Amino acid sequence: MAVTTATLGASPRARRPALLAFRTAVLRKPGRVVGLAIIVLFALMAVAGPWLYGRLEIDPDAVYAPPSAKHWLGTDFAGSDVLQEIIVGARYVLGTAALAALITAVLGTGIGLVAGYRRGFTDSVLMRITDFILTIPAFPLLIVLSTVWDFSSPWLMGLVLGGTGWGGMARAVRSQALSLRERGFLEAARGLGLSTRHIIVKELLPNIAPYVAMHLLLSTIAFVTAEVGLFFLGVVPFSTTNWGVMLNQAVFSGGALESPDALFYLLAPLSCIVLLTLGIVLFLDAVDELFNPRLRERA
Amino acid sequence: MSEVSVRSLTIEYQTSAGWLPAVADAWLDLRPGEITGLVGESGSGKSTLALALLNAVPAPGRIAAGTVELAGVGDVTRLTGKQLRKVRGGALGYVFQASQNSLNPLKTIGRQLLDLGRSHEVADLRALIARAKDLADRMGLDGDRVLDSYQHQLSGGMRQRVGIVFALVLNAKVLILDEPTTALDMLSQASVLDIVRKVHDENQLSTLIITHDIGAVSEIADRLAVMYGGRIVEDGPLLDVLRRPSHPYTRALIGATARIAGDVDAARALPGRPPDLTTVARVGCVFRDRCGFAVETCATVEPVLAAWEDGGRRRACHVEPSTVLSGASGTPAAVGEPA
Amino acid sequence: MTGFGRRLAGKLAMGLVMVWAVATFTFFLVRALPGNPGDVQYENYILMGMSPGQAQARVNAVYGFTSHEPLPRQYGGYLWQLAQGNLGQSTSYSGVPVAHIIGSALPWTVIPVLSGLIVSFLIGVAAGVVAAVKRSSRWGGLLSLSGSVVAGVPTFVVALLLLLVFHTEWHLLPFGGTSDYEAGWNAPYVGSVIEHAVLPVCTYALLSYGGWLLAMKSSVISVLGDDFILAAELRGITPVTRARYIGRNAILPLFTVLALSFGLMFGGSIFIENTFDYPGLGSLLLKAIGTRDYTLMSGAFLLITVAVIAANILADLCYTLIDPRVRR
16 A cells, blocks of 8 residues: 555546536535535526516505514515515526626636646736736725626626636636646647647546536625625615615615614525525535545545 | 564555455564565555554554564554654654655754754754764765755755655664655666665664665665565565565566566566455455466465575465476566556 | 845736726726716816816816826826825815825724734634644534635625624624724723724624635645655654644645735725724725715725735735745
């Protein structure tokens, strides 16, 4: 047993049924199952929410009503059901986050791969730009941008979030590409006479996909935080029902911090954000174990 | 009298299939003034055996049975805490292979020597440093400069020698070298081997060299022990074993090494792959699947390591020594060197 | 020049380029705003009865450029003013130099951020070590989870929950402003400042605690697997020395996290100061946007960016000083 010597030169990814390995990893710990369940629940909300409750009912007799059989989480300042608002509001929040994540994935992976593959001048230019994006504090930038950019459209919101948030992904993908290169993986592929396109798409991408998935999940949390934060601060016009608008109205109009009336109106969106974060973090653990064997416990 | 006597040592690792032996019933003696080479392919258990000499089998492994008697100290496998700590470094010096970073990258060599001295409650640290410089100088290093250097400022061959300085600076009488020539170029290999021989002779050490490279060890060792599948399958005086290998595996190993066989074309590798913890045979001889001499008994009874000739030779094989020596069987054929 | 000096010069040059890029960005941003604020201001001055020359001089004093000049000249004039430390005049505080307003807000951001950073560093690193060493136990797992969740939960959620618990429910801590008393070196004032700072500092600390914990955990795990630790054990090094070896090697990569932390915290300052009604840079930026005070907005944003860049350079220098492999 060569216990002290590191295993070198193994193929970067063992070809095994990915789905099966994924299932095993998720099922290993109950927390991961819970995490996946939470993510699926919110995704369902986002897809089906607005169909379930097309228009929010307003009940002027029940303003800031406490939780009851009729209104599980109470009502808001206009007498709308808080639970309904949460469910309907999920679409904007998760939809924009998904769009932003998609843009991040494309930009981050593309730039990271090209930088890691090309190296030299291209690499240093691309990484300077990435450093720049990473250094500028993202949230103040969004706030400043809100003076010129119309954030009320979910498309535009997603576009800006994704356009400013790809730096971390690009760095991660690049370092992964470099480490694959160091393991002699690329030289081998090139030695076989494979085209650059083939090497990037067929060889590098599959090996990098897991890292992209991990960073995507993490950046989704950041995107949800940022957009809800923009609404919470009130720098973006309230055009739709969403969690950020709820938070803003609970704190700054409902006086949730002074009187207990609006407490549920405040706590409901807060809990949703915490729950979504928890779900993603718990689920990440499984992804992490699949692709980061060093963190895996021995024995 | 042996400096270190390993008796029926068994080391197990916990796997998903339960506790499996990585080293089974090993007997080995290290004598003063004698360099023992322990050869085997990766996964043969040689590194595990070496670490067990310091009672340092890494988790999830454990010493399941047997003893490691150290002259003047007792059974190392029974030691714990401070006593064990004193033996490591104090009596047993262990040298990592050159490609491994065996030194703290953030401290100079000199400061790490001081840490070592304080850990072992050396009263005269100045004398310790002087001895370290002396050792370094005698190995062809510039002692003053090396002690002021960080690890990243040293080449592989220099690190290897600094590793030996650390192993011997506390006057350890047993020197264990893990793959001392791996990852070094041929010139450095030769000089490291020369240096090992020199410090070994000067300090009357009992030295153990663990390697997969039977060619390198054959230039320096006095005795040779061969491991396969967690078992010592043969040992004896180096030249005798090299000239007349009595175990089919030793024979194949020597045959696969161009350096000994004479030229590359004559070298032939073993077909098949060395077993690992989970694939090694539980019953019978561990080598029988790759053996050209295998007989029926080999499948059911495990051969024990037993003396077979005068001159301190032992072997673990059912086949008659004369049969193996004459090579009257379908010798396996393929080319390459075992790694 | 030494390697250290070269590295420092390179970092500074890079920092300057970034500041220039951000300044350029805000310059064009303000000009791109609907109804260019400079033009609007100019019209206002004309309406107030100023001559075109006077109005132009006033606009120039406020924005650092006049929109009636050709673009390159405006841009050059703006950069020239900036290079002299002139950020223009605030429109909402009629005529007060932006640099003054920012100067008085700066300490209320920097001091809580630094205190929070120190607190979270100490706790996060200690927790990270425990989480790494006990990673197979239930407690280690929970500790790691706490780090991941806290690192993921938005700042305003943390701020609101702290406020809800410690102010609304338990009436333990005040919020709003920096103090209940007139400024001065006396016990009630200092006490009140500290009381008002507790919630913001705790929020800052929670904001970066998770990052420290996770970074330290993975760093310790990686160092524990390093050959030199096993080698030191095989030389019979004392457990204390071994722990010191691990600690120093594991903490080194955390300086990259330090750089990230600064950015995170200055971004978080907007939520924290807004939630706790605390008059720092974040509040200022938000107020500037609310009152359409674009010079103040550009100035505050520029300064937040400069602070983050400076912190990054500082973190990198610390790293260089500690790691002999980079120092040379």
